[in-house]
Amino acid sequence: MKKSIDEVRKRHKERKKERTRYDNFQSQPPFIEEEKEHSISSPFKKEEQPLHPLFNKEAFLIKITLSVCLFLIVGILFKQNTPFAQTGQQVVRHSFQQEFQFAAVSSWYEEQFGKPLVLFPEKKTDTNNEQKNQFVNSFAEAYAVPASGKVTENFSKNGQGILLETGPDEQIGAVREGFVSFIGEEEDIGKTVVIQHDDGSESWYGKLANIEVKLYDFVERGEQVGSATTDQDANLGIFYFALKQGESFIDPIQVISFD
Numbered sequence: 001m002k003k004s005i006d007e008v009r010k011r012h013k014e015r016k017k018e019r020t021r022y023d024n025f026q027s028q029p030p031f032i033e034e035e036k037e038h039s040i041s042s043p044f045k046k047e048e049q050p051l052h053p054l055f056n057k058e059a060f061l062i063k064i065t066l067s068v069c070l071f072l073i074v075g076i077l078f079k080q081n082t083p084f085a086q087t088g089q090q091v092v093r094h095s096f097q098q099e100f101q102f103a104a105v106s107s108w109y110e111e112q113f114g115k116p117l118v119l120f121p122e123k124k125t126d127t128n129n130e131q132k133n134q135f136v137n138s139f140a141e142a143y144a145v146p147a148s149g150k151v152t153e154n155f156s157k158n159g160q161g162i163l164l165e166t167g168p169d170e171q172i173g174a175v176r177e178g179f180v181s182f183i184g185e186e187e188d189i190g191k192t193v194v195i196q197h198d199d200g201s202e203s204w205y206g207k208l209a210n211i212e213v214k215l216y217d218f219v220e221r222g223e224q225v226g227s228a229t230t231d232q233d234a235n236l237g238i239f240y241f242a243l244k245q246g247e248s249f250i251d252p253i254q255v256i257s258f259d
Helices: 002-027 031-041 057-077 083-097 102-113 134-138
Strands: 150-153 161-166 171-173 178-186 190-196 202-206 208-211 224-231 236-245 248-250
Touching (some): 190 224
Antiparallel strands (some): 171 224, 178 190, 202 236
């Protein structure tokens, strides 16, 4: 009898253990949920880098697409020989050949915002600016004489500029303020400097022995550009000067008195 009671108790304990294990198993979350939770909280998960606030992906793709389309249109345009295509070709060529108006844009920006653009060379200043009198300011736009001398070849000779006879090593000054848009060798006039002014006009200084400015420099009215070429035999200086408005040269004597 005692033996049977012990067996009953033993089976009861075993059933209780089985029930406990079953309850513990039911209380645990499924493996998939545990894995998902573990993956979310994992410190090794790669965080996504936020995009720059000024970067717009859609706008960037649109710009790229438009650029490619424009490139293809221009390419097709230059493959055609129709009158319409030839007109378009001339417009494109003119756009690439025309110089950027540094002086005009800089002058406009100063008038609108009070200081020059960062992309432009800084204008040279001196400590005596406050001492300039009203007389000089009232004639700020007038042309200065680039060099004292005598005209030996007038505008009608070549339709572009004039030749002046100066003293040896005569210093050549800028007739107006502006940006240096060209420095190099020109046929017939040798070393040449071209200054672009804020109204779109240009002043040309040729037959220079040396050059004192650099490309894209801002030069003040009267500032030295270079010096005249010296004729050793005659002990004289030779200097070429021209003014250009748009696509045409104008006679410098009409605006500057060399007497």
